[in-house]
Amino acid sequence: MIGAIFEGLRTTFKQMFRKPITVEYPDIKRPVFERFRGRHELKRHPNGLERCIGCSLCAAACPADAIFVEPAENTDEERYSPGERYAKRYEINMLRCIFCGFCEEACPVDAIVLEHNYEISSYTRKAMIYTKEMLLVPPPPGVPGTPQKGPAPRPQDMPHPVHNPQRVDRVPPGGFVTTYVPTSLLDEYDLTPDVVLHPVPDPEDDENAEG
Ligand code: SF4
Ligand code: SF4
Numbered sequence: 001m002i003g004a005i006f007e008g009l010r011t012t013f014k015q016m017f018r019k020p021i022t023v024e025y026p027d028i029k030r031p032v033f034e035r036f037r038g039r040h041e042l043k044r045h046p047n048g049l050e051r052c053i054g055c056s057l058c059a060a061a062c063p064a065d066a067i068f069v070e071p072a073e074n075t076d077e078e079r080y081s082p083g084e085r086y087a088k089r090y091e092i093n094m095l096r097c098i099f100c101g102f103c104e105e106a107c108p109v110d111a112i113v114l115e116h117n118y119e120i121s122s123y124t125r126k127a128m129i130y131t132k133e134m135l136l137v138p139p140p141p142g143v144p145g146t147p148q149k150g151p152a153p154r155p156q157d158m159p160h161p162v163h164n165p166q167r168v169d170r171v172p173p174g175g176f177v178t179t180y181v182p183t184s185l186l187d188e189y190d191l192t193p194d195v196v197l198h199p200v201p202d203p204e205d206d207e208n209a210e211g
Contacts, residue, residue, distance in 0.1 A: 026119075037099045037114035040092055040130070041137050045082065047153075048139035050146055051111035052090065053083030061106035066096035078147040083109075086146075090132035094120055 023030055032038070043051045054071030072088035080086035103112050112135075122128050139145045 032116050032118070036116055036118075037101045037104075039094075039115055039117040039120050040097075040103070040135055041113050041115050042087075042090060042132065042135040043111055043113055044137055044139055046140055046143070048143040048145055049079065049148060049153075050081045050086055050136065051109050052087045052107075053081050053109055053111070054085040054087040055083075055108065057106045057108060058103035058112050061102040063100060063102060064096040064098050066093045067091070067103060068093075074152065076151050077149060079150060079152065080146040080148075082153050084152075087132060090135060092130045092135065094128045094130055095125060 045051060054069055056069045056071065059065075059067040059069050068089065068091040069087050070089035071085040074080055074084060074086055099114065101114055104114050120128075
């Protein structure tokens with residue numbers, strides 16, 4: 001009996017001086033892998049116009065029937081997108097979504113992107129219907145949002161559709177990803193503002209450890 005108590009205490013003290021392998025979620029978020037598919041975002045062009053042209057191809061491709069698109073015509077007085085049409089209503093039922101990414105693949109203009117945010121829980125079913133207002137990213141700093149005035153820009157005048165320019169957490173060949181931490185924790189964790197680097201565990205190391 002006494003021996004078991006001392007054995008338990010020995011295990012406790014041994015762990016106390018080891019580096020923790022857990023993270024303090026939600027203050028610190030585990031980085032996800034590059035191809036992780038999380039919460040959707042509707043992207044904009046760098047000039048503030050919405051990428052979505054209301055074509056409904058994403059809704060047609062969705063195997064869960066989770067997307068609803070109501071298109072409307074752009075005018076020179078009220079322009080939302082470079083195309084003839086834009087999405088007047090765009091909704092995703094996140095309770096139906098299976099995060100397959102088919103909508104992202106089907107979109108001809110890289111408008112809908114499954115990003116790396118996985119915090120999408122809610123207390124009500126209604127709150128899980130994500131509207132266009134919830135999905136559309138804000139315009140770049142110093143750029144007007146939509147609607148804008150003016151004719152449709154010529155396709156050759158639009159910036160090259162760089163896939164997902166806002167994303168900063170790409171995995172470079174060195175095997176690192178970036179993630180965000182609150183400023184209040186920067187000193188404690190000795191990290192740079194806004195973006196920090198975390199090494200991604202090498203899968204081969206895990207296999208070796210298990211083996
Ligand atoms: S990720 Fe898949 S299930 Fe979810 S909205 Fe897109 S196509 Fe539909
Ligand atoms: S997100 Fe893409 S596929 Fe869906 S309606 Fe908009 S432009 Fe079309």
